[in-house]
Amino acid sequence: MKEIKCVCGHVNPNGTVLCESCGRALTEEAKNEKLHDMRYEGSARRSQTYNKSIIDKIWNFFSSVKVGVWLIVITLIASAVGTILPQEQYIPNGQPADEYYEDVYGFFGELYYTVGFHDLYSSWWYLLLIASIGVSLVICSLDRVIPLYRALKNQRVSRHVGFLKRQRIYGKTETAEYSEPLRKIKENLTRKKYKIREEDGNILAEKNRFSRWGPYVNHIGLIIFLFGGMLRFVPGMYIDETVWIREGETRAVPGTDQEYYLENKGFTLETYDKNKDKEVFGEAIDKNGTIAKNFQSDVILYKESGDRVPGQKAEREKEQEDSIKVNHPLKFGNFAVYQTSYKLDEFKSMSFTLDNKESGKSFGEFTVDLFDPQNVYTFEDGYKAELMGYYPDFSGFNEQGEPQTKSPLPNNPAFLFKLFSPEKPEGEISFVGIRKNLEPLGENDYKLSFAGVETRDVSALTVHKDLTLWILALGGAIFMIGVIQGAYWHHRRIWIRRSDDGDGLIVAGHTNKNWHGLKNEISLVLEGSGIKEPVDQQQKDEVRRNEDVNDNNGRVEQ
Amino acid sequence: MSTTIMAEWSSNLLYVSFIMYLIATLFFGGSIRQKNTTETNQKKWGFIGIALTLVGFASQLGYFFLRWGASGHAPVSNLFEFTTFFGMMLVGAFIILYFMYKTTILGVIALPFALLVIAYASMFPKDISPLIPALQSDWLKIHVTTVSAGEAILSISFVAGLIYLLKSVQHTKGSRQSFWLETVMYSLVVVLGFVVASTAFTLGHYEANFQYVNQQGEEAISEYTLPALVGPNKGELLSEDVMEPLVDMPALINAKKLNTVIWSFMVGTVIYLLLRLIFRKRIAAKMQPLVKNVNLDLMDEIGYRSVLIGFPVFTLGGLIFAMIWAQIAWTRFWGWDPKEVWALITFLFYAAFLHLRLSKGWHGEKSAWLAVVGVAIILFNLVAVNLIIAGLHSYA
Numbered sequence: 001m002k003e004i005k006c007v008c009g010h011v012n013p014n015g016t017v018l019c020e021s022c023g024r025a026l027t028e029e030a031k032n033e034k035l036h037d038m039r040y041e042g043s044a045r046r047s048q049t050y051n052k053s054i055i056d057k058i059w060n061f062f063s064s065v066k067v068g069v070w071l072i073v074i075t076l077i078a079s080a081v082g083t084i085l086p087q088e089q090y091i092p093n094g095q096p097a098d099e100y101y102e103d104v105y106g107f108f109g110e111l112y113y114t115v116g117f118h119d120l121y122s123s124w125w126y127l128l129l130i131a132s133i134g135v136s137l138v139i140c141s142l143d144r145v146i147p148l149y150r151a152l153k154n155q156r157v158s159r160h161v162g163f164l165k166r167q168r169i170y171g172k173t174e175t176a177e178y179s180e181p182l183r184k185i186k187e188n189l190t191r192k193k194y195k196i197r198e199e200d201g202n203i204l205a206e207k208n209r210f211s212r213w214g215p216y217v218n219h220i221g222l223i224i225f226l227f228g229g230m231l232r233f234v235p236g237m238y239i240d241e242t243v244w245i246r247e248g249e250t251r252a253v254p255g256t257d258q259e260y261y262l263e264n265k266g267f268t269l270e271t272y273d274k275n276k277d278k279e280v281f282g283e284a285i286d287k288n289g290t291i292a293k294n295f296q297s298d299v300i301l302y303k304e305s306g307d308r309v310p311g312q313k314a315e316r317e318k319e320q321e322d323s324i325k326v327n328h329p330l331k332f333g334n335f336a337v338y339q340t341s342y343k344l345d346e347f348k349s350m351s352f353t354l355d356n357k358e359s360g361k362s363f364g365e366f367t368v369d370l371f372d373p374q375n376v377y378t379f380e381d382g383y384k385a386e387l388m389g390y391y392p393d394f395s396g397f398n399e400q401g402e403p404q405t406k407s408p409l410p411n412n413p414a415f416l417f418k419l420f421s422p423e424k425p426e427g428e429i430s431f432v433g434i435r436k437n438l439e440p441l442g443e444n445d446y447k448l449s450f451a452g453v454e455t456r457d458v459s460a461l462t463v464h465k466d467l468t469l470w471i472l473a474l475g476g477a478i479f480m481i482g483v484i485q486g487a488y489w490h491h492r493r494i495w496i497r498r499s500d501d502g503d504g505l506i507v508a509g510h511t512n513k514n515w516h517g518l519k520n521e522i523s524l525v526l527e528g529s530g531i532k533e534p535v536d537q538q539q540k541d542e543v544r545r546n547e548d549v550n551d552n553n554g555r556v557e558q
Numbered sequence: 559m560s561t562t563i564m565a566e567w568s569s570n571l572l573y574v575s576f577i578m579y580l581i582a583t584l585f586f587g588g589s590i591r592q593k594n595t596t597e598t599n600q601k602k603w604g605f606i607g608i609a610l611t612l613v614g615f616a617s618q619l620g621y622f623f624l625r626w627g628a629s630g631h632a633p634v635s636n637l638f639e640f641t642t643f644f645g646m647m648l649v650g651a652f653i654i655l656y657f658m659y660k661t662t663i664l665g666v667i668a669l670p671f672a673l674l675v676i677a678y679a680s681m682f683p684k685d686i687s688p689l690i691p692a693l694q695s696d697w698l699k700i701h702v703t704t705v706s707a708g709e710a711i712l713s714i715s716f717v718a719g720l721i722y723l724l725k726s727v728q729h730t731k732g733s734r735q736s737f738w739l740e741t742v743m744y745s746l747v748v749v750l751g752f753v754v755a756s757t758a759f760t761l762g763h764y765e766a767n768f769q770y771v772n773q774q775g776e777e778a779i780s781e782y783t784l785p786a787l788v789g790p791n792k793g794e795l796l797s798e799d800v801m802e803p804l805v806d807m808p809a810l811i812n813a814k815k816l817n818t819v820i821w822s823f824m825v826g827t828v829i830y831l832l833l834r835l836i837f838r839k840r841i842a843a844k845m846q847p848l849v850k851n852v853n854l855d856l857m858d859e860i861g862y863r864s865v866l867i868g869f870p871v872f873t874l875g876g877l878i879f880a881m882i883w884a885q886i887a888w889t890r891f892w893g894w895d896p897k898e899v900w901a902l903i904t905f906l907f908y909a910a911f912l913h914l915r916l917s918k919g920w921h922g923e924k925s926a927w928l929a930v931v932g933v934a935i936i937l938f939n940l941v942a943v944n945l946i947i948a949g950l951h952s953y954a
């Protein structure tokens with residue numbers, strides 16, 4: 001590697017623009033600048049130095065902030081496009097996506113679906129964008145942080161006058177007297193908590209250098225966060241499943257390998273009550289009708305222990321008893337169980353009586369367990385009801401006249417019975433359901449009368465395991481620390497130097513942000529020292545421009 | 559104190575704060591008048607302005623905590639409450655930046671902006687409602703207040719940017735910047751149009767009810783509080799002696815909201831044209847002499863500072879706290895819900911802002927325009943996502 005030796009004796013790496021030590025301009029270009037670009041102290045960055053091999057090219061591409069900003073902006077626009085229509089996971093359930101978008105949104109909807117925007121955030125190109133931002137983050141940070149670190153570490157107190165002149169804040173005061181002003185300035189600097197270094201009667205005062213590392217810290221946080229997000233796709237890291245558990249039922253917790261079981265002791269739905277809850281809620285309750293107050297499942301968690309040999313019943317032990325509510329999941333191990341949905345009053349069983357139509361007399365009563373119906377219900381004196389068909393979610397008859405069921409859930413139970421009695425030992429066919437009592441094969445002597453129903457609630461509980469959470473939390477925390485470090489502190493440097501001719505004192509200042517604050521601080525630092533405040537060389541240009549603007553003010557063209 | 563009395567006092571205090579901000583604006587305005595340029599005079603007007611602002615702010619805090627006391631939860635749970643809170647945070651952010659930079663001109667734009675936001679908020683139902691289960695969490699107040707504070711601080715960059723542009727943009731014929739700046743002014747007037755139209759018809763107790771067929775194909779009732787220019791899908795007017803709609807909308811479109819939008823634009827446009835007639839030039843051009851003594855460099859600095867201060871606060875509230883709460887309440891920390899996505903967009907936008915500024919040197923005018931776009935994104939998320947794109951967050 002070619003190194004550059006500066007007049008001051010310091011050896012700089014290839015590509016350096018301003019000497020790390022004294023600040024002398026090392027390139028022709030830099031010598032001709034009016035103000036130095038001080039962001040990276042004119043240090044040697046790989047991306048600015050090499051551009052030959054393919055690796056150089058890739059490196060330079062991703063280390064460019066211009067490319068980074070484009071990636072961010074494209075991601076931003078793509079994200080916005082994904083909110084124009086609801087994403088697939090938010091369309092009303094039960095509707096197939098290929099029909100939904102066209103049905104509801106017409107041609108535009110069809111187009112949106114066809115190009116894949118209905119599932120935009122998991123499309124390959126969206127993930128590629130995010131991944132590119134990640135790569136860019138790594139490369140751009142490496143490209144800058146090391147040279148910046150070197151430059152700040154190697155900087156000398158006595159900077160070359162040319163370097164100071166090209167600082168945005170610069171001023172020279174003619175004076176023959178040095179010691180008194182310098183004493184006063186040092187005193188003020190110490191009060192302002194500057195770290196002071198001295199060399200040949202020159203001063204470098206610096207503070208909050210650590211804030212320069214803020215961007216790099218926050219970029220590391222982001223990289224960790226993105227890495228954590230990627231782990232989601234590793235099997236076993238992430239589980240997200242929903243179980244429906246009826247009141248009184250016990251079910252295995254998905255993802256625990258039949259080790260954990262949950263029993264639903266009862267589900268509660270509460271709504272706000274005008275008379276019991278706060279008076280001020282009255283109006284809102286009147287307007288809305290009902291407002292939900294609480295969804296809650298009282299559960300018991302069991303753990304199976306011991307050797308779980310197939311065919312042998314394992315020990316089940318009670319682990320925990322809890323009430324799962326929205327915003328209050330049940331937690332155990334790496335799992336959390338959430339209250340996500342419910343169904344009220346699902347049919348559990350139905351009761352009937354077997355009646356003689358003419359006399360109205362009952363000859364037996366029985367209850368059908370809708371989840372475990374019996375084949376025959378037998379009564380005294382030769383009466384019985386034989387269950388020939390059970391249709392838990394009855395949806396009508398097909399062309400052959402056979403009853404149909406939509407699902408195995410008892411939403412609309414219906415039954416085909418054969419009723420036996422001493423008078424009709426060969427049996428009579430009867431079809432019963434909710435508000436239905438048909439006699440498909442002709443007039444019967446006996447009928448089944450509806451005698452009652454038992455219902456229970458069902459809780460939908462979502463079981464969630466996410467082993468990536470701590471990595472995401474770590475990334476998020478580091479990101480926050482980095483942003484705060486870079487945003488709420490500012491790196492400030494003030495140089496005080498005797499001029500080379502010995503006829504005055506030069507004051508120059510630099511900060512990476514908040515120049516207003518730096519200027520105020522310099523004026524406080526120089527207070528009482530007799531040294532003039534330096535000027536903001538950039539603002540001088542700005543002011544000239546403003547004056548032009550003001551000249552036009554009275555006569556604005558329409 | 560009974561909760562009803564607390565609620566009553568709470569809304570009185572909100573009125574007081576509104577009036578205080580209004581008068582404070584006049585004093586800040588006075589401090590930048592051309593005749594008034596001697597330094598002590600400016601200081602005096604500015605002092606009264608900031609004192610009134612502080613009184614208004616204290617009064618609005620009173621509104622906030624009394625309402626909290628009355629309902630038992632932090633009042634940030636519906637559109638009225640959190641928009642009002644956003645208005646309060648705007649004033650708070652202005653106060654902080656005022657004490658950092660001591661520039662009265664900020665108040666001339668920041669306070670009217672906050673007033674507009676609070677007036678806008680008051681157009682929504684103000685009932686104190688109890689919390690639905692999803693909102694019953696401490697994270698509600700932690701998340702919403704931090705997001706709101708972050709967005710308010712970021713909005714100050716819009717205020718500074720607008721001042722910058724009002725001074726720097728030249729209103730020559732065909733100037734694109736002049737056109738867009740005037741569009742910004744016009745948009746603000748449209749919001750005013752919304753407030754004027756809603757207030758006028760509310761005071762007149764206007765009401766028109768429609769029976770209509772909604773998107774799910776069910777019969778429903780729609781209550782209009784503004785005369786219906788566009789009616790709902792297969793709408794049938796139930797009220798008497800009110801205007802018949804000119805056209806009916808298909809079920810997909812929320813006709814009531816569209817109607818409100820049309821009214822806002824109509825009234826806003828009328829106000830705008832009146833102003834143009836009085837000023838005889840563009841609003842932005844009329845305001846240019848007011849800001850002629852502004853230090854552009856300082857405005858640029860304030861704009862950048864407020865993004866720097868606001869960005870971490872927004873990220874904390876809008877992404878990190880949001881993710882923590884989503885993990886607790888909705889089982890997953892991120893679900894690509896529109897509100898979440900727009901928070902991400904806001905985050906990405908300000909990240910782009912910071913990078914453009916530090917690498918491409920987008921200072922001054924460019925930076926000011928970015929600040930305008932940024933606040934448009936924030937307001938879009940605050941208003942439009944709730945009203946237009948319904949998602950999990952559309953509890954308002």
Ligand code: HEM
Pocket residue numbers: 062063064065066067068069071072133136137140141144212215216218219222483486487906909912913916
């Ligand atoms: C969403 C992704 C990103 C976020 C949230 C982010 C955030 C930030 C923040 C907050 C700063 C500090 C800005 C300031 O102090 O004014 C910063 C600085 C910086 N970022 Fe990023 N960044 C992201 C992506 C990138 C990418 C992709 C690149 C590279 C191409 C990049 C390159 C830089 C550079 C070079 C700096 C300046 C460092 C310095 O001042 O020493 N950033 N970033």
